[in-house]
Amino acid sequence: MIPPIASKFVAGETSAEVLEHTRTLNEREVAGILNLLGEHYDDPSDAAADTNAYVELIDDIAASDLDACISVKPSQIGLGVDEKTFERNLIEIVDYGANRGVFVWVDMEDHTTTDATLDAYEALVRRHGGGAGLCLQANLKRTREDLERLADAPGKIRLVKGAYDEPDEIAYTDKDRVDDVYRDLLEYMFESFDDGIAIGSHDPDVIAHARELHRTHGTPYEIQMLTGVRTDTQYELAARGVDVYQYVPYGPNWFSYFYRRVRERKENLAFALRAILN
Numbered sequence: 001m002i003p004p005i006a007s008k009f010v011a012g013e014t015s016a017e018v019l020e021h022t023r024t025l026n027e028r029e030v031a032g033i034l035n036l037l038g039e040h041y042d043d044p045s046d047a048a049a050d051t052n053a054y055v056e057l058i059d060d061i062a063a064s065d066l067d068a069c070i071s072v073k074p075s076q077i078g079l080g081v082d083e084k085t086f087e088r089n090l091i092e093i094v095d096y097g098a099n100r101g102v103f104v105w106v107d108m109e110d111h112t113t114t115d116a117t118l119d120a121y122e123a124l125v126r127r128h129g130g131g132a133g134l135c136l137q138a139n140l141k142r143t144r145e146d147l148e149r150l151a152d153a154p155g156k157i158r159l160v161k162g163a164y165d166e167p168d169e170i171a172y173t174d175k176d177r178v179d180d181v182y183r184d185l186l187e188y189m190f191e192s193f194d195d196g197i198a199i200g201s202h203d204p205d206v207i208a209h210a211r212e213l214h215r216t217h218g219t220p221y222e223i224q225m226l227t228g229v230r231t232d233t234q235y236e237l238a239a240r241g242v243d244v245y246q247y248v249p250y251g252p253n254w255f256s257y258f259y260r261r262v263r264e265r266k267e268n269l270a271f272a273l274r275a276i277l278n
């Protein structure tokens with residue numbers, strides 16, 4: 001059982017709990033991106049177990065008629081074993097989702113995984129004609145080129161600032177610089193992508209900029225935010241007709257995710273404490 005202090009950021013331990021959470025979101029016009037917490041597996045049986053869990057989750061989403069998709073981590077479904085295992089499991093999940101109308105996002109992990117993740121994703125969407133989306137990180141210097149490479153590929157891209165501490169040689173490490181680069185990349189995406197753009201950010205300036213770019217270019221876009229972060233804003237944007245998705249983590253491996261949220265922002269601990277005291 002998840003203690004109340006962590007339940008602001010994690011929907012529960014079971015698929016029943018995450019589906020119930022998603023139902024409440026859907027009532028407020030917010031869709032769910034469901035993520036079973038797990039990463040860095042080097043044992044193929046762990047990767048296979050989470051692949052099966054995603055397949056079952058896709059069945060649950062399709063059967064419950066919820067407005068929801070899923071997001072998987074490469075190292076959760078086999079990249080830590082080898083590239084072939086990752087590709088095989090990813091294809092299995094995306095094929096299964098495509099047959100049941102459930103979209104599949106691929107999260108991006110640290111820079112050592114970028115090439116393999118991108119190659120597997122690109123081959124898959126070009127072969128399947130879509131059904132999946134990929135996260136790219138504005139802090140990596142290579143991202144502009146990666147966007148150019150994927151501009152004519154089917155599928156969607158989620159642009160985030162980047163959650164991993166990366167070396168200076170390959171990444172912008174100054175926050176203001178990352179914010180500027182994010183704005184530039186967003187402009188490029190609104191000009192060059194037709195299949196829609198996902199903005200994975202809580203930053204009010206980024207969201208205002210996206211709205212402005214949408215007015216200029218007309219490209220469809222969606223805002224994606226995490227469970228427990230700026231929830232009122234998520235509901236307000238959805239009420240104003242913006243497509244909003246909440247990334248909803250769940251599962252028995254909740255502790256390390258909760259710890260990360262608290263470590264990246266100390267206010268989150270106070271926030272979680274306030275939530276259980278009120």
Ligand code: FAD
Pocket residue numbers: 106107108109135137160161162163164200201202203204224225226229230247261264265268
């Ligand atoms: P920031 O500039 O960090 O914050 C802007 C404002 O948002 C803050 O001032 C604060 O008001 C609020 N805020 C932001 N974060 C928090 C928080 N944790 N708690 C409370 N308030 C907060 N990164 C990856 O590297 N790979 C991924 O696959 C990936 N997927 C993501 C998916 C989604 C849907 C989201 C929202 C983020 C994802 N990230 C991923 C994380 C991302 O890279 C950033 O680390 C994170 O979103 C913080 O950046 P920001 O754009 O929200 O803005």
